[in-house]
Amino acid sequence: MSDERLEVFLARLLVDEKARARFLANPRSVAEEFGLDSDLFGEVDRLGLELAAESCAAKRVRRSQRTVRT
């Protein structure tokens, strides 16, 4: 169950800018609020999280625009 919760948490960080900013401001306490072991986020990959979120957003836009000729 905790790993499902961890995936939900990561998914939220990747798609929700406000949640991401709040987490980056205080990773340990936000993780604990979510019921996660704060040690998992001992060394937060801040740049990686920001880039991954930006990349995911760009992918979502491209996917919504994609059309395929049949």
Next chain:
Amino acid sequence: MHRDRVDCLEVLADDWLDKPPRAPRRLAAEIPTSLHGVGLGLASACPVDENRLARVAWLINAVEPETWSEHFAFVRAGGIEIGHLAAPPRTIATIEGFTRNLHRARVAVGSMPLMENVATLMRPPGELSEAVWIRDALLSGGASMLLDLHNLYANAANFDYDPLDFLAAIPLERVRQMHLAGGRMWRSRLLDDHQHDVPDPVYALLTEVAARVQHPLTVIIERDGNFPTIEHLLSEVSRAREALARGRAR
């Protein structure tokens, strides 16, 4: 189609889940074709979306590809669609979840997907290294692998490890297909964008894998945009053949 210089094709499965797959079916009848999925999210502690899995199974039955493949990634959780491949937490629980999802996929489709390592810009949480997570997931699920050498190259560059150590740690005898691609630097990280030429170190990794295993390997070059001429793409295919041959000759 330059059939004399191309041995196989890969078709993105998710583009054909909601429409009659006449074109990929026609291709699969003419040339060995792999259907490549990006939307199942098998590498997850959460159960795979059964409706989506049923549509993938329908498509595979309709197209009859030689192989199909998916990613060591999760793409949704708790009702949130990430919209892209996300590296799973590297934990025992996600290996167990992946194993259950792989079984569901095998039952639904009738065959197992080749599983591809993903590029990630963010180091995922978890106690296992990427190589150990992938090794244990492959062995636990009994799956074969689609080894993406640019994903490996990018992750090694971004997280400072030696890609040869990765190759030494995974069961290379399970690798059946390989992807080559190119990317670009983005704020100090290497982005796997599939819009650039395959870089030399990726060909070198192909030679390395070819030297370490003897079984047949299918090599696919991925290009999603910024398309060069077909002659340029075919020259990359030739370079891949040469890299493979160099490894076999070692």
